[in-house]
Amino acid sequence: MVASALVASFAMALYFRMYRVFYWGWWIDEFDPYIRYYLALYTLQHGISWWFKGAYFPDFWYPWGVDWARVLIPGVSLYGLSVYFLLKPFGFDLWHAVVVAPALYNALAVFTMYYFVSRFSDKKAAVLAALLTAIAPTYLQRGFGGWFDDEALTLFLAPLGLGLLIEALKKRPVLYGVLGTVAIGFIAWTWGAQFYIWNLVGLSALVLVAYAVLRAAQGMSPGFSTRNLAISYAIFYFLFAAFESAVLRYGPHMLKSIYNFIPTLGLLAVVGYYFLEARVGLARSYRFLKRFAWVIAAAVVLVAASIPILAYFHVISGKFLATILPFGRSAIVQSVAEHTYSTFQLELGSYGPVIPFIIASIPSLASPYALPLLAYLVTGSYTAVTEVRLLILVAPAAVAAAAVGMAQLLKIRRFGWAVALMAIASLALFTALGWGTATSPQQIVVSATAGPSVPSADWLDALMWMATRLPPNASVAEWWDYGYWVTILGHRPSLADNSTINSTQIGTIGLAFMSPVETGINIFSKDLKTHYIAAFMPWSALCAYPGYSQFGLWSSQIVQLGNATGWFALPFCTLVPEIPAGGDFLKSYWMAQIANQIYGTDVTKFGLPASYAQHLANPFGYFFTGTSQTGPYFVVGNQFLIVPLNLTALLYTMLFNMERVYWMWTTYSPYGYPTWIFAGVPAANILTGNETYVPWDVYYAYAKIPPQNQVILGSLCTVSSAGFCYPIAGLNATGFATTSLPPNLRLVYVSKPYGWVVVYQIT
Known part of the structure; x- marks a missing residue:
């Protein structure tokens, strides 16, 4: 029955994720996925080694050019190529393969979510988690066919990696520690939000140590093996560091940054506590920790206070600063729609039908193996409120918690029928929300319009005209939103794009557009060295x-x-x-x-x-x-x-x-x-x-x-x-x-x- 339910959930998930492709066409969606396709094609032609050595691309950020290996990371290209090699015998080219890739991996998340929830709850909750994953709007928003970007793979890998690390607390910490770290380590090669997952594992280690100390204060064992925690987390710490250091965008210097602060504290805490417990015993460890309780408490307060302070002084910067301190946003960060604050309406549209079950799950998450999920749910909910895009980041935690809450309430005999009806209604609403996402057209099909989107071939027509009618190598000035389209589909150098790595260039383009005509023309022709300007x-x-x-x-x-x-x-x-x-x-x-x-x-x-x-x-x-x-x-x-x-x-x-x-x-x-x-x-x-x-x-x-x-x-x-x-x-x-x-x-x-x-x- 479990196997049948999982296969059915996977089939439904894949159908939902591929529907817009069948209905609207085989288009890569939005803006960022186009550069991912471009770099997957470049990797196919030149091999993977360029990601670790660098390469110059003169058609982006004209006239300066850019080294994409130092700006982006290879994970998306690699998972697209994995699907390409899988489907190539069936006649798929790279374009069609990368359209399928996110839908396939995101649909496979029903299995990894089942595995994750089954590590700390029963099979009923795990099956419900798989079903919710298939229809969840937040999974669909960045997991449908054509969304060839980072989130689709992360939503598959994050629950897998966390589930394996929870398994490492129970048995074989070396094996499961390595496997879990590889899954999460590949996220470091895929999505910039890996800083959150990295710190989430470190925070979970700290929470488990705190839980063990509280249990020791009550004269009880922690309920898990502190030895396994120390071994598996040490493996995670050093093996993840290897993933982090291997790519040019991060490199070894990232290990000395503020982003490694909480993971390092986690390492000191798990190793220190295990050493105390192994050397002096449980009771004496508690007496020792009690003597220095004020030091530990002060350290916790210091860590909590230091993060917003460091963000305020821009030690943490850019999108990460905007997440921790929402009021500390630059104009460029604010101008991106997905970086705006989440609204109550958006949150209801993402998780509204299952919020009661998420709340009901919280008492069940006080066990040691569920504590990582509780830490994920609390911190992920905060980030989701500060930034619209991060509603997706909290999806595995929200779906897992909703499934656990639903399963726990169904066990209560007195309210069983009422809970069952409520669960059915919630699933129906969730399905309707997910279907609304699944049937919406790709961004290029509606020519980047919104509110409401209108199907139009205007941008496709414009890009074809640029590719066929402009002089070879004629650069085109445009607002940065459309830079990837101009270079990759229009085959002409663009002055700025969605990577937004050169704020001065973006500011110069903005000034040219908003200056009096002659001044703007001079900026474009003399300062930016271009003679074609596109506007939309x-x-x-x-x-x-x-x-x-x-x-x-x-x-x-x-x-x-x-x-x-x-x-x-x-x-x-x-x-x-x-x-x-x-x-x-x-x-x-x-x-x-x-x-x-x-x-x-x-x-x-x-x-x-x-x-x-x-x-x-x-x-x-x-x-x-x-x-x-x-x-x-x-x-x-x-x-x-x-x-x-x-x-x-x-x-x-x-x-x-x-x-x-x-x-x-x-x-x-x-x-x-x-x-x-x-x-x-x-x-x-x-x-x-x-x-x-x-x-x-x-x-x-x-x-x-x-x-x-x-x-x-x-x-x-x-x-x-x-x-x-x-x-x-x-x-x-x-x-x-x-x-x-x-x-x-x-x-x-x-x-x-x-x-x-x-x-x-x-x-």
Whole structure:
């Protein structure tokens, strides 16, 4: 029965994880997995040795290049190649193999979770853990086909390694200590979050020693072999150090870092306690420890206090600092969506149906073999709250605890039926949440849009155009989100990518985009040595959705503006930026923030006034509006629409000029002239021939649209500091153009089918 349940769970897990591939196509998902595929291909062609010697890749971080062996680690490439060699006899190439790889290993996690839970609980709980693993949303989020990155393998290896180390406490500590360390050691070659797993094992050793001391105080044995703990943990400490030292990204110096602090304390504690117990006996060991209890307590407090202090002074830095001290985040870390704080809604969507069972499991986790799970659950829950991505990191602990809690409650006869119904309902909800994740399309299929995502071929079309139409070796500037796509699929050098290893380069790109047009062009062409710039912004034409007609956002008729003015509003169709969301207009907030963090008043070196730093520091008050600011904004029904305040910034000139829109206007041409929502309504004077954009309030006054349905707006162009403000709308303006392109910036490409990606050439 157990074997049948495990096989069924594995089959369901594999089906869930491969479903989006069958439905949406054989695409590698998101951004980071593309570099993993690229390096797996490079490893297949050049052998594994380059990972330990280094290699130069000039097409990334142009014009400087990068050595990926010092930035990334080989584990993902190796597990992708393992699946490639397994499936090659069946006709699979590397691309299709790495699409399958994460789904296969993540589905196999049902077996490792069964093994892990069975080390400290009964078979019923272990089978439930396997079933929950098959359908858990957090396992699926980073374990489906195409997510060729680190988490899928870690979710397979972490419970396996921890289970083997728990087994080492019971018997054969050398064998199981080595096997457990190899499993966890390979995580060190796979995911940067290995620092957490590394420290979790060290913390578990400290917790077990503390447990043994408490048991000794009660005159009882610890309930496990302290000899086995000392042997297995010593093996872990030194063998894991070998894994850590072997790769160029870490090297032996990592053993001297703050990340080895808790593991080293764990080694001293387990060896010291075993030595005391072996030499002086249990009772005398307790009396000795009792005499120095205040020293031990002070040491514990010191260790606990030192971690946030070291983080505060940036001894612990980057993403790890953001995890320990959430308020100590750089702008680059904050700009990444997966590094944002977890919300209650996200936590409910990840674990909500099983949270009652997780809580119910806690009393059962006080046994020595379950203490590592309890340490994992407590510390992992904290990291999951501080960073969205780490909701995945705590998945094995949450699923294991939920299974144990469910099994324990089912043993209570009085509440057996009620618990069974609750468990069935929780599993049904968990399955529904997991299925929602399983059926969502890959990131490239929706062209990097979000909220809600819309299937689109725009980025695929753009990347094909770059690969076939740009001159060979022509580098492309873009915001760092799309760097891997540009280099790997577009086959052209990119200036920055998702590794974010060069914050100065990212800040320079951000400054170029958010500077006045000529300054931005000079930064790209002279400082960054590129002549092609790509920008991405989804937009929707509301005329295509008749439901918006009640708000007067489009019209198929001419409207007379007054009886004797000669002005007529022309048929128009309103364009709204960032519907769906996810483009460079929204990200321009972070472009400005990062540029300011990197340069501050040093923007003067690029010919900008020192005061420009203030505009970068407060982009809501200068470049575009947000929900918490006053200024021009629109609310359509209950939907808030952001608009730019200033069109002189290079990025906004690229995004909001009408030349770009007219390239794609054939789809919406029957509806009339295109107009950005912040530009008003196009109008013409039959007496003078002048053309202009009429402000919305003027149009509403003459069109006699019911006031309760009007779009709410503030004043357009409220900022006029330092001559940077561009008057967006008004009867004094002429010509149907929100902004015009300078002669040295030429639009060379607009993507199909929606025109969301544009490429400009600096001539």
